[in-house]
Amino acid sequence: MTNGRPTLKPALERREFAVTVEVNPPKGTNVGAMLEATKALLGRVHGVNVTDNTAAVMRAGSLAVCRLLYEQGHDPVMQVTCRDRNRIGIQSDLLGGHLLGIRNVLCLTGDDPNVGDHKEAKPVYDLDSVQVMETIRQLNNGRDLAGKALDGATEFFIGGAVAPEADSVAIMHQKFAAKVKAGAKFFQTQAIFCPDKFRLFMKEARHHEGKVLGGVLVLHSARMAEYLNANIPGIEVPEVLLTELRKAGEAHEQDVGIEIAVRTIKAIRPYCDGVHIMATRGVSRLPEILRKAELS
Numbered sequence: 001m002t003n004g005r006p007t008l009k010p011a012l013e014r015r016e017f018a019v020t021v022e023v024n025p026p027k028g029t030n031v032g033a034m035l036e037a038t039k040a041l042l043g044r045v046h047g048v049n050v051t052d053n054t055a056a057v058m059r060a061g062s063l064a065v066c067r068l069l070y071e072q073g074h075d076p077v078m079q080v081t082c083r084d085r086n087r088i089g090i091q092s093d094l095l096g097g098h099l100l101g102i103r104n105v106l107c108l109t110g111d112d113p114n115v116g117d118h119k120e121a122k123p124v125y126d127l128d129s130v131q132v133m134e135t136i137r138q139l140n141n142g143r144d145l146a147g148k149a150l151d152g153a154t155e156f157f158i159g160g161a162v163a164p165e166a167d168s169v170a171i172m173h174q175k176f177a178a179k180v181k182a183g184a185k186f187f188q189t190q191a192i193f194c195p196d197k198f199r200l201f202m203k204e205a206r207h208h209e210g211k212v213l214g215g216v217l218v219l220h221s222a223r224m225a226e227y228l229n230a231n232i233p234g235i236e237v238p239e240v241l242l243t244e245l246r247k248a249g250e251a252h253e254q255d256v257g258i259e260i261a262v263r264t265i266k267a268i269r270p271y272c273d274g275v276h277i278m279a280t281r282g283v284s285r286l287p288e289i290l291r292k293a294e295l296s
Contacts, residue, residue: 007046008020008047008104008186009157011046011274018213018275019044019045019046019275020049020077020276021278021279021283023050025064031060031065035068045074047077048075050069054079056110056111056117067101070101075103079105079108080106080108081110082131082132083113083125087135090127090135094136094156098156103156104159107160108129109129133158133182133184139154140153141153158183159186160210163190164192165191165193165234172205180209184210187210189212189213189276190235191278192215192264195268198214213272214268216277216278217235218261218279218280218289219237221245222242225241226242254282254285258285258289258292261277262293266294
């Protein structure tokens with residue numbers, strides 16, 4: 001707890017089972033519905049991730065929304081992708097985030113603009129996600145990426161992403177080791193739909209330092225699941241779950257998606273250090289998911 005608020009880093013250091021959730025900023029300036037949903041999560045989660053133009057869809061910036069959540073009483077996790085900024089912009093945003101009270105950063109590559117709503121956008125990728133971690137570690141040590149001394153260092157808790165159901169054991173080892181070496185202290189995984197695969201993944205992941213929060217994506221429809229299978233690398237919704245969603249019918253698909261998420265949380269909990277819940281269109285139902293999964 002910091003100033004009465006649950007916080008991510010101390011929880012993981014105390015080996016508490018940490019819970020983080022994810023929100024997408026609005027595509028516009030109306031944050032009312034989002035803040036109403038996150039208000040209901042106060043005191044019930046250790047961190048709230050704010051996406052950085054996820055799926056290459058233009059939205060309000062992660063930094064500004066993180067500050068709104070900080071003011072609300074949350075411990076925000078600012079996502080930083082490599083797609084849209086060069087090393088100057090990334091470092092500047094990181095310093096700005098630190099000035100605004102943000103202490104957690106999740107470093108991501110970022111989806112190619114071709115999958116988003118501004119397909120004519122030019123991707124940057126000046127740095128990759130590991131290099132961003134190394135940059136943050138350098139800022140924490142009081143110097144910028146050019147080696148220049150800072151007038152005040154940062155104190156960021158560095159996070160990275162892993163894909164338990166996509167990478168081979170050998171590739172997982174390589175990525176984990178590289179990110180830990182670069183400074184990553186916690187990992188949030190890509191969506192998990194096969195708890196048995198995740199269990200095997202965690203057996204190997206324990207050879208490395210770093211806390212792991214299993215990613216749980218709440219499916220709101222069979223159509224969503226089909227889209228993920230067809231378009232998102234690293235995610236594969238099993239046919240048995242697709243069948244379960246289809247049988248539910250449109251009126252009850254989201255309810256079934258929540259049931260699947262709750263089952264998944266309970267199945268993976270013995271093997272990881274926490275969970276990261278991604279509800280996309282169902283943020284308002286996160287309190288229900290936390291209660292049914294016995295997380296709050």
